[in-house]
Amino acid sequence: MQFEEKTVASKQIFSGKIIDLQVDEVKLPNGETAERELVYHPGAVAIIPITEDNKIVLVEQYRKPLERTLIEIPAGKLEKNENPLTAAVRELEEETGYTTTNLSQVTSFYTSPGFANEKVYVYITNDLIKMENPPAGDDDEFVQIMEVTLDEAKDLVEEGRIQDAKTNYAILYLHALNK
């Protein structure tokens, strides 16, 4: 492939609980070399949960990299070798207290392909079942659930309280569906 960047040298910088960081020296198509800073992430799932009365279930959560809360569709990281569909059911249950037997994949995308390999699988369901005893989520995650109409979600975008790639995508997707 004409664009390919061949790895000349590779240096592991950090191996964390969630991400790894590596710096590679690559050979460019023109023969020169360059450095690439590479973040490896296990991938994630996100769910667009639609209630019986046509509301979207969202979660507000503190995001340390931004030092603020964001309102997002429910989402979470993949466990090692986990099927994204299984992960999506788990995250839906843990974050919203709903479960479902019917999840359709909407799309999947890389969030930051310039420096990270994170891939997000986006699902939708409008078959939500309220759980009597929802499983506890990760013990370091605190989320607040809200159920809003599509118009209310658009207002949250306008107000800057929704400012997250997968959630903006989800709202646009629902808007396109309903048009």
Added chain:
Amino acid sequence: MQFEEKTVASKQIFSGKIIDLQVDEVKLPNGETAERELVYHPGAVAIIPITEDNKIVLVEQYRKPLERTLIEIPAGKLEKNENPLTAAVRELEEETGYTTTNLSQVTSFYTSPGFANEKVYVYITNDLIKMENPPAGDDDEFVQIMEVTLDEAKDLVEEGRIQDAKTNYAILYLHALNK
């Protein structure tokens, strides 16, 4: 704020040309502590360039974190303290050879708020002017330009050649506009 995670300790792991990595110990709302792996990124711009004959200008580029090429809307990192609008004009010129005097902001979003602070500002223009002498881009970037219809872009999504959050958003945005 009830969700806030207070920083107890902070450790700089890496300071690179593009990203920095830091690991913080935080105090959670329940009094427990947790670790947060935090990637700091300068932010980025992306442009949806629409030609006179209603085609989208896309660029194919090798993405080392994925070890493959992706087809994306033109995009690039912000320079230090750079106005996103200025950056958007610069990236449009460097990557496509078009310029414009009319760019509107469509949205902005955080791409991976769980571990990174990267924010992308998305612009659109349908006033493209072909440059006679476009500026050279970064000398370690090799891109191939293509101009496609919205239907062709959707096919590229179906084929998995477009699989990038900002570009999937852009295509959905154009789809919603044209509906």
